[in-house]
Amino acid sequence: MSKSIFFVYLSKINKINSIYNLQSTIENHQLQRGSVMNIAENMEIEKVAATIREPVTDSLATIRNMVSACIQCGTCTGSCPNAFAMDLTPRQLWYNVLMGEKEAIFHSRTFFLCSVCYCCTLRCPRGLPLTDTMSALKQMAAKENLAPYKKNIRFYKSFMESVRRHGRVREMEFMTLYFLSMKNPFIPIQFVPLGIKLLGKGKVSFEIPSKGSGVLESIFRKVEALERG
Amino acid sequence: MKYLYYPGCSLEGTALEYNASTQAFMQELEVDLLELKDWTCCGASAAEATSFLLSLALPAYNLAMAEEMNGSKEILVPCSACYLNLKKVEEKSRKDPELLDKINTILKEKKLHFHGQVRVRHLLDVVAHDVGPAKIVPRVKNPFNGLNIAPYYGCQCLRPYPVFDDPEEPRSMEPVIKAVGAKIHPWNMGGRCCGASHMTTKPEVALELVAAILKAARGADAIVTVCPMCQMNLEAYQKKISEKTKEDMRMTILYLPQFLGLAMGLSEQDLRLDLNLSITKKFRDKL
Numbered sequence: 001m002s003k004s005i006f007f008v009y010l011s012k013i014n015k016i017n018s019i020y021n022l023q024s025t026i027e028n029h030q031l032q033r034g035s036v037m038n039i040a041e042n043m044e045i046e047k048v049a050a051t052i053r054e055p056v057t058d059s060l061a062t063i064r065n066m067v068s069a070c071i072q073c074g075t076c077t078g079s080c081p082n083a084f085a086m087d088l089t090p091r092q093l094w095y096n097v098l099m100g101e102k103e104a105i106f107h108s109r110t111f112f113l114c115s116v117c118y119c120c121t122l123r124c125p126r127g128l129p130l131t132d133t134m135s136a137l138k139q140m141a142a143k144e145n146l147a148p149y150k151k152n153i154r155f156y157k158s159f160m161e162s163v164r165r166h167g168r169v170r171e172m173e174f175m176t177l178y179f180l181s182m183k184n185p186f187i188p189i190q191f192v193p194l195g196i197k198l199l200g201k202g203k204v205s206f207e208i209p210s211k212g213s214g215v216l217e218s219i220f221r222k223v224e225a226l227e228r229g
Numbered sequence: 230m231k232y233l234y235y236p237g238c239s240l241e242g243t244a245l246e247y248n249a250s251t252q253a254f255m256q257e258l259e260v261d262l263l264e265l266k267d268w269t270c271c272g273a274s275a276a277e278a279t280s281f282l283l284s285l286a287l288p289a290y291n292l293a294m295a296e297e298m299n300g301s302k303e304i305l306v307p308c309s310a311c312y313l314n315l316k317k318v319e320e321k322s323r324k325d326p327e328l329l330d331k332i333n334t335i336l337k338e339k340k341l342h343f344h345g346q347v348r349v350r351h352l353l354d355v356v357a358h359d360v361g362p363a364k365i366v367p368r369v370k371n372p373f374n375g376l377n378i379a380p381y382y383g384c385q386c387l388r389p390y391p392v393f394d395d396p397e398e399p400r401s402m403e404p405v406i407k408a409v410g411a412k413i414h415p416w417n418m419g420g421r422c423c424g425a426s427h428m429t430t431k432p433e434v435a436l437e438l439v440a441a442i443l444k445a446a447r448g449a450d451a452i453v454t455v456c457p458m459c460q461m462n463l464e465a466y467q468k469k470i471s472e473k474t475k476e477d478m479r480m481t482i483l484y485l486p487q488f489l490g491l492a493m494g495l496s497e498q499d500l501r502l503d504l505n506l507s508i509t510k511k512f513r514d515k516l
Contacts, residue, residue: 081422085434113434116274117422118388122396131389138278152278155430159275163287167269169238190432194465201504203243216269218338219290223283226331 066133076120086110111137154181165212173207233304234262237311244457246501253499254486263300271314286335288314293341307352309456313385315349354393357401362408370494372410379414379449383459409492414449423462443478451481464507481512
């Protein structure tokens with residue numbers, strides 16, 4: 001905890017305009033660390049940190065707590081198989097979470113590019129639940145139906161809709177629900193060759209979306225009620 | 230040996246051959262599998278992306294039903310995604326009684342209660358450790374001498390819970406592959422991510438990951454997998470990747486029980502080899 005406050009403070013005193021250059025800033029100011037720590041000992045740091053944290057909305061607080069001990073070492077970025085396709089690296093994402101930069105976080109494609117491989121979680125020297133934090137950001141985006149993630153959210157929600165109806169996912173129904181929700185004829189077309197192959201093998205069958213037995217309906221409802229609080 | 234059996238949704242659809250070969254292999258080894266009655270979806274990666282509570286409630290429902298069955302205290306799961314979702318409930322509820330209470334509040338809707346008394350086991354764990362090479366060797370009828378096999382573990386049977394293997398450098402598949410006479414293809418891609426469901430939502434990213442895996446497997450006669458998602462990603466897009474990279478990326482991809490089953494003399498029909506999407510002619514000639 002104190003380490004993250006230290007980083008918050010460090011960035012504040014150096015008036016960092018860009019949120020992406022923390023690491024070089026740390027290197028540049030390594031010599032100043034001693035003096036920074038002295039101020040920290042004077043409890044000044046707590047005061048500054050409190051003023052910085054104020055504007056962060058509660059909705060992000062739980063997620064911020066998950067990574068509050070992040071030391072910005074970048075092991076997560078170095079371990080991530082999808083980092084090459086991300087706009088913010090995982091390390092940069094955590095920095096934005098710590099800073100409460102909702103705009104930057106929820107315009108980034110980073111967390112939906114997490115394929116849940118757990119390499120970062122396994123290697124994080126602070127033992128932080130980084131994969132779970134990526135999922136928490138996905139959950140928040142899904143709950144608020146954020147426009148930049150329409151495709152991912154519809155994909156996952158179509159899947160869950162099929163499960164809710166039938167208890168087990170029906171792959172063709174789920175894909176049909178997904179394609180219908182996307183209202184884009186070009187998305188299904190790219191899956192036609194594989195779909196035909198799988199139909200031929202009897203692995204999937206044509207399924208018109210149907211109501212189903214509703215075996216999981218009570219569980220889904222109870223979860224929704226608990227989440228509404 | 231006796232286990233409860235949770236096949237999961239994929240094994241009823243795109244991974245029918247994983248289900249068939251797991252059952253045939255286990256039967257040959259006189260291991261009883263008792264399918265969990267009325268099992269439901271574990272939530273896959275979709276529940277986790279939409280609701281934390283739902284991602285635990287769905288697998289917990291199945292574990293609670295498993296506890297009501299008097300077959301075994303261990304539940305065998307071949308799909309790595311299902312395995313991790315079920316395992317997560319086992320692990321999290323043990324460490325967090327408050328969370329367990331919340332889960333049980335939800336399960337009350339189905340008049341069920343989860344006590345945390347059932348142990349979740351991945352198929353690979355059971356094959357490598359409970360069955361092991363000692364029981365496989367005497368049953369080998371067609372040894373795969375001279376074949377080079379690349380063991381592919383994927384992610385979720387290894388991480389985040391290091392239950393039965395090294396999550397960084399997995400080796401658990403090697404003794405059973407060697408038990409049927411084959412050699413291990415030397416590579417370090419066995420625990421690398423295949424991109425999972427990115428193949429549908431972000432194919433450009435997943436194709437990149439799969440291309441790297443297929444390329445590293447070059448020189449092997451086959452890649453052997455233990456997860457329906459890995460299997461599908463590795464086998465279904467080889468043509469696309471070959472076109473993209475202008476290299477021949479064709480490679481035989483088999484599920485572990487299919488590969489071991491073939492060596493033990495099980496028929497291609499029992500192992501449903503007809504359902505695989507990528508078995509090269511070169512590999513067939515070696516059978």
